[in-house]
Structure formats: structure tokens, C-alpha cells
Amino acid sequence: MVDTFIRHIRNKIKLDTQARYLLACSGGLDSMVLAHLLLAAEINFEIAHVNFQLRGNESEEDEAFIRHWGNTKGIEIHVHKPATKAYAQDQQVSTQMAARALRYAWFEELRKARNLQGILLAHHQDDQIETIFLNLLRGTGIEGIYGMAERRNWLIRPLLPFSRQEIAAYAKTEEISWREDSTNAQTDYKRNKLRHISLPALYEVAEDSKANLLTSFSRLKDTGRAFSALFDNWVKDNIKEEDGGISRLDLNSIRLVSGAASLLYFWLRPFGFNSDQAHEIHSHCISPQSGKLFGSTTHLLNLDRESLILAPKPRPFSSVIISTDAIELNLPEAQYELLKIDRTDQVDRTKQNAMLDLDQLQFPLEVRTWQEGDRFVPLGMKQEKKISDFLIDLKVPVVLKPGVKVLLSEGRIAWVIGFRIADWAKSTAATRKLLYFKKR
Numbered sequence: 001m002v003d004t005f006i007r008h009i010r011n012k013i014k015l016d017t018q019a020r021y022l023l024a025c026s027g028g029l030d031s032m033v034l035a036h037l038l039l040a041a042e043i044n045f046e047i048a049h050v051n052f053q054l055r056g057n058e059s060e061e062d063e064a065f066i067r068h069w070g071n072t073k074g075i076e077i078h079v080h081k082p083a084t085k086a087y088a089q090d091q092q093v094s095t096q097m098a099a100r101a102l103r104y105a106w107f108e109e110l111r112k113a114r115n116l117q118g119i120l121l122a123h124h125q126d127d128q129i130e131t132i133f134l135n136l137l138r139g140t141g142i143e144g145i146y147g148m149a150e151r152r153n154w155l156i157r158p159l160l161p162f163s164r165q166e167i168a169a170y171a172k173t174e175e176i177s178w179r180e181d182s183t184n185a186q187t188d189y190k191r192n193k194l195r196h197i198s199l200p201a202l203y204e205v206a207e208d209s210k211a212n213l214l215t216s217f218s219r220l221k222d223t224g225r226a227f228s229a230l231f232d233n234w235v236k237d238n239i240k241e242e243d244g245g246i247s248r249l250d251l252n253s254i255r256l257v258s259g260a261a262s263l264l265y266f267w268l269r270p271f272g273f274n275s276d277q278a279h280e281i282h283s284h285c286i287s288p289q290s291g292k293l294f295g296s297t298t299h300l301l302n303l304d305r306e307s308l309i310l311a312p313k314p315r316p317f318s319s320v321i322i323s324t325d326a327i328e329l330n331l332p333e334a335q336y337e338l339l340k341i342d343r344t345d346q347v348d349r350t351k352q353n354a355m356l357d358l359d360q361l362q363f364p365l366e367v368r369t370w371q372e373g374d375r376f377v378p379l380g381m382k383q384e385k386k387i388s389d390f391l392i393d394l395k396v397p398v399v400l401k402p403g404v405k406v407l408l409s410e411g412r413i414a415w416v417i418g419f420r421i422a423d424w425a426k427s428t429a430a431t432r433k434l435l436y437f438k439k440r
Contacts, residue, residue: 001162001170006041009158009424013151019117020044021156024107027062027179030122032069032107033167034159036176038120039073045120046076048110050103052084054095055183062179080106096189110380111154118156126164130194132217137190141262141275142227145220163210227259231266239267242331246400247310251285254308260285260367272296281308291398302399314403319368322407329367329437333403334418339436347427348436354407354415356425366408367417374406375402376413376422387416394419408435 009015023038023045025031031078038045044371049066051059063079080102086100107119123131128147133146150160159167171178178424186192203209238253249267254260264285265278273281273296284292292303295313302309315332322329322338329336340358374387385393391401397421407415414425415437427434 001166001418002037002040005037005158005162008161009041009043013156015043015156015158016117017042017044020046020114021118021120022107022114022116023047023120024103024122025049025066026181027066028122028181028184029171030124030127030159030164030167031176032176032178033171034120034122035069036174037158046078046114046116048078048080048107048119050099051079051081052099052102053081054084054099055181058182062181065177065179078110080110082106088237090431108154118151118154121155121157122159123157123236124159124162124164124167126195128160129199129210129213129217130191130212133194133199134190139275142220142224145217145224147217147221175312206420227262231263234263244403245312249259249308249310249315251306251308254282255285265280268296268301268310273299273301293398300399304374304397304399305395309399311399311403314369317369317405319366322363322365322367324363331367331405331417335440337436337440339438341434341436343427343431343434348438351420352418352439354417354421355427356414356432356435356437357420357427358435359431360425361414361435362408362410365414367405368408369402370406370416374413376406376416378416378420379423379426381423385412390416390419429437 015021016436021038023035025035025047026049035045035047042329047066047070049063051063053059065151067077067079070230079380082102084098084102087102088095091098093101110116111119132145132147135147138144148157148160149155150157170176186222202213206212234253238249240248242248254263259261261275261282264281265273265275268281270276273294277294277296281294281301281303285308289303290305294301294303299310300313302311317332320329320331323438328339329338334352336353370387372388375384376387376390377384378390387404387406391404396404405417405418406413407417409425414423415421
């Protein structure tokens with residue numbers, strides 16, 4: 001096993017014999033075997049042991065065992081005793097989840113403080129299978145098949161190619177001492193139920209069940225990588241990015257595509273949408289219902305005629321007052337220069353900018369979010385129009401309407417920002433000065 005281990009850490013995960021690492025060591029079989037293998041491979045390391053103080057004398061005896069072993073080998077030992085139960089209660093998570101969070105946070109803190117080149121973890125092949133099945137039970141989809149990476153950022157798992165049986169056999173041959181955690185035999189937790197009940201029954205189905213599972217997982221993982229590459233190309237070809245963090249997807253790019261719900265899920269997942277929502281969205285794409293709105297904690301998705309429009313939820317907006325000497329206007333979605341210029345025949349007619357007759361305005365001006373009942377006379381019209389009807393006429397997507405803002409002079413709307421100025425505020429032959437809102 002030593003030779004195989006050395007080849008693996010040199011050729012695959014590339015541990016550096018000139019560097020120094022942090023070994024997460026519980027004192028159990030797996031971590032003690034990894035400690036012996038690292039010594040045999042001449043890898044420099046320090047030990048990090050977390051005493052969660054959850055098993056009374058057993059926890060203290062584990063710590064004493066680690067300290068004694070480290071001292072006999074001349075290895076530096078670091079011990080952490082977190083208030084696990086208090087943390088779990090404070091964070092409203094299970095003790096297991098609390099222990100995991102505390103453990104990894106301390107490992108990383110220690111790695112940085114000691115300037116170590118990685119955190120070595122003793123997860124092995126059987127742990128990997130258990131992790132994959134736990135992921136599948138949580139409904140994680142194809143990414144759950146990936147399991148634990150041999151190397152991700154600072155976390156390194158040198159024992160993943162080895163089975164629990166190989167590790168136990170090596171410990172017996174080399175007469176390696178280790179500590180047994182009594183809770184490992186309990187079946188209160190899902191992982192232990194898998195380890196002691198479900199997976200042994202599955203392995204009995206056929207002699208090569210475990211090997212075939214590992215092969216299948218490996219092939220599915222490769223399939224997942226292929227999908228990721230295809231997904232990246234699909235995003236590049238079909239998702240159109242616009243100002244303000246807005247993204248747009250033409251329904252024709254998704255309606256009849258195989259695996260469309262998965263494409264939607266992987267697109268929308270970073271914005272807080274889940275798999276169930278992706279499937280529901282896809283069903284509405286097939287029979288479009290314009291105006292249909294979906295939401296996550298941070299974003300809104302609007303089914304708008306022939307496209308899906310994704311936009312951040314509008315942030316709470318307090319009105320902004322513009323004084324007569326202001327030189328800029330900063331809004332969450334855009335920033336404007338405020339220029340006072342002489343009247344010109346070269347009028348900027350782009351909708352994102354505005355040229356207003358300065359003499360018609362009364363300072364201070366105010367910018368606020370539009371409200372139901374707001375009315376104005378759009379440029380070129382004679383009659384007032386509700387802002388709500390104006391936005392409908394312009395086919396402004398539902399998802400963008402909450403963020404629309406208006407500029408007011410003495411309570412009178414002078415500009416629906418980014419869309420159209422009011423007719424009364426336009427430049428005329430009598431205009432001498434203009435207030436020019438120029439988007440940066």
C-alpha cells in the first residue's frame with residue numbers, strides 16, 4: 001500500500017516533500033493510517049485535532065492518544081475545543097452540522113496562521129460511496145455523483161483511491177494503534193445507516209457490486225463534465241446580458257430543447273432558484289403565459305411574451321433630492337452627469353438620457369419610484385396618461401416595472417427615467433438653458 005500511496009501523491013495529487021501540510025486527525029483508523037503513510041512518504045505535516053467534548057471521557061482519551069502519538073514522532077499537535085452544542089443552538093443546526101462547520105473553519109484558520117500548503121483529510125473510497133448516496137437521497141442530481149474531490153482548493157484527500165478494507169488490512173499488518181469512536185456503531189445518523197445496513201445489503205447483490213458502482217459513478221461524473229461544457233456553450237449562445245444585471249433568454253432557445261429543465265436549473269441556480277422551480281418554469285415555457293412571475297430571495301424571473309427575463313429584485317429605494325447645484329445623480333441602476341447647457345438644436349433623443357427646459361423646472365427636484373395613480377403627459381402627446389398604462393404600451397416586462405423611477409418638479413412628473421420626458425418639460429424655441437441628464 002505504501003508504494004501505491006507514494007505513486008498516487010506524487011503523480012496525481014502532487015504533494016510536495018519540501019512543503020508542510022496540516023493533517024486533520026481524529027485518532028481513528030483512517031486518519032492514523034494516513035499519518036503513518038505520510039511519514040513513510042516523507043511528507044512534512046502538523047496535526048490538527050478537534051475535541052468536540054461530546055463523548056465525555058472518550059473525547060479526552062482521544063485527545064490524549066493523539067498528543068502522545070505526536071510527541072513520540074516529534075510532530076507538532078494543535079488541539080481545538082469548540083463549544084459545539086452552544087454553536088448548534090445559536091445557528092439552529094444539528095450537532096453534526098455544527099461540528100462540521102466548526103472543524104473546517106478552524107482547519108482553514110490554522111492553515112493560514114501556520115502558512116501550511118494544504119489540509120489533508122482521511123476520507124477513503126467507502127466514504128466516497130456513502131457521500132454519493134447521501135447526496136442522491138437529498139435529491140442533488142448529477143452533481144451529487146461527483147462526491148468529494150481529491151483536491152479542491154486547500155482540501156486534499158490522499159486516501160480516496162483506497163477502500164476501508166485495504167486501510168484496515170494495512171493497519172493490522174503495520175500494527176498501527178488507533179481509537180474507535182463508539183458513535184460509529186450507532187445507526188441514528190443517515191451515514192451510519194448506509195454504512196451498517198443499506199450498503200452491505202447492496203453489496204451482497206453481486207460480488208462486484210462495489211466495483212461496478214464506482215465505475216458507474218466515474219462514468220456519470222465524466223458525463224456531468226461533458227454536460228457542463230455543453231451548458232457553457234448554450235449560455236454563451238443564448239443568454240443575452242443587459243444593463244442592470246438583467247439577462248434575457250428567447251423561449252425558442254429552450255422550448256423544444258432536450259434537457260431544457262436542467263439547462264434552466266443550471267442557469268438560474270446561482271440566482272437562488274431551485275430544481276422544482278426550473279421544472280415549473282419549463283412547463284410554462286411550453287405553454288407561455290405572459291406576465292408569469294417567479295422569484296428567489298434575490299431575483300425575479302418574468303415570462304414575457306417570447307422570452308424569459310431575469311433581473312435582480314429592486315432594492316428598497318428612498319427618494320433622492322436634487323439641489324440646484326447638483327452635478328450628478330446616482331441611482332442603483334445608473335449614474336448620470338447633470339449638465340446645465342445652452343439650448344441646442346442637437347437634442348439627445350436617446351431614451352436613457354434627458355434634456356429638460358431648465359426654466360420650467362423648480363428646484364429641488366425629486367427622484368422616487370413610480371406609484372399607482374401617477375400620471376404625466378408623455379412627450380408628443382396632449383393628454384395625460386397613467387404611468388401604469390404607459391409602461392404597458394411600451395411592453396415593459398413585469399419584472400422591470402417595480403424599479404422604474406420618475407423625476408418630479410414640485411410634484412409634477414418631468415421624466416419617466418430611462419423611458420420618456422414629459423411634454424411640458426421639453427426644449428422649445430423659447431428655451432434658453434437645458435438641464436441635461438447624461439448617463440455615464
